[in-house]
Amino acid sequence: AQKITQTQPGMFVQEKEAVTLDCTYDTSDPSYGLFWYKQPSSGEMIFLIYQGSYDQQNATEGRYSLNFQKARKSANLVISASQLGDSAMYFCAMRELGDDKIIFGKGTRLHILP
Amino acid sequence: DGGITQSPKYLFRKEGQNVTLSCEQNLNHDAMYWYRQDPGQGLRLIYYSQIVNDFQKGDIAEGYSVSREKKESFPLTVTSAQKNPTAFYLCASSIIGISSYNEQFFGPGTRLTVL
Numbered sequence: 001a002q003k004i005t006q007t008q009p010g011m012f013v014q015e016k017e018a019v020t021l022d023c024t025y026d027t028s029d030p031s032y033g034l035f036w037y038k039q040p041s042s043g044e045m046i047f048l049i050y051q052g053s054y055d056q057q058n059a060t061e062g063r064y065s066l067n068f069q070k071a072r073k074s075a076n077l078v079i080s081a082s083q084l085g086d087s088a089m090y091f092c093a094m095r096e097l098g099d100d101k102i103i104f105g106k107g108t109r110l111h112i113l114p
Numbered sequence: 115d116g117g118i119t120q121s122p123k124y125l126f127r128k129e130g131q132n133v134t135l136s137c138e139q140n141l142n143h144d145a146m147y148w149y150r151q152d153p154g155q156g157l158r159l160i161y162y163s164q165i166v167n168d169f170q171k172g173d174i175a176e177g178y179s180v181s182r183e184k185k186e187s188f189p190l191t192v193t194s195a196q197k198n199p200t201a202f203y204l205c206a207s208s209i210i211g212i213s214s215y216n217e218q219f220f221g222p223g224t225r226l227t228v229l
Contacts, residue, residue: 106155
């Protein structure tokens with residue numbers, strides 16, 4: 001069964017608008033972590049933000065925030081005030097406690113329009 | 115600067131030839147990983163290693179081989195048995211611990227094209 005689902009293969013957003021990238025996950029482990037990575041056209045993977053399953057507050061890192069809804073098993077990435085440089089592929093990922101592997105979703109390609 | 119290096123960035127090989135992709139890290143991480151990425155797709159795990167001289171198959175290990183003779187090095191060999199080797203290959207590393215917050219650090223990737 002797919003553990004990470006990103007339902008938006010591609011998105012187009014006007015510059016300076018906020019954008020939400022969807023991610024749902026599936027796990028029976030109560031202890032897990034959720035990650036978002038950005039992959040620009042150069043190919044490197046850039047870590048953006050992390051949310052632990054026991055964290056009480058939603059994670060934030062600059063313009064990035066994670067809308068964590070545990071009961072719905074949802075971990076959406078919100079980018080505020082989008083910039084042209086935000087155009088990239090974005091991957092949601094999950095690690096279960098005690099597992100050294102991270103499971104990645106298929107990604108969402110974000111296009112920021114000037 | 116600490117990080118992960120992969121070389122070369124672009125690699126071309128003839129069909130039927132084995133090719134080895136390099137991955138070196140100076141982060142002192144115990145775990146290392148190899149992923150394959152096809153155009154427009156997510157990352158699929160090929161092999162991973164948590165300790166020197168030990169490694170485990172990932173989801174798509176067929177046609178690939180690895181070695182882990184040193185902590186900092188985890189080379190991947192794409193053999194002639196791999197039916198469709200043209201792809202982007204990413205190497206990653208992380209610490210091993212009881213926390214779920216062990217992010218993976220990635221190298222810049224190698225784009226392999228088999229002609």
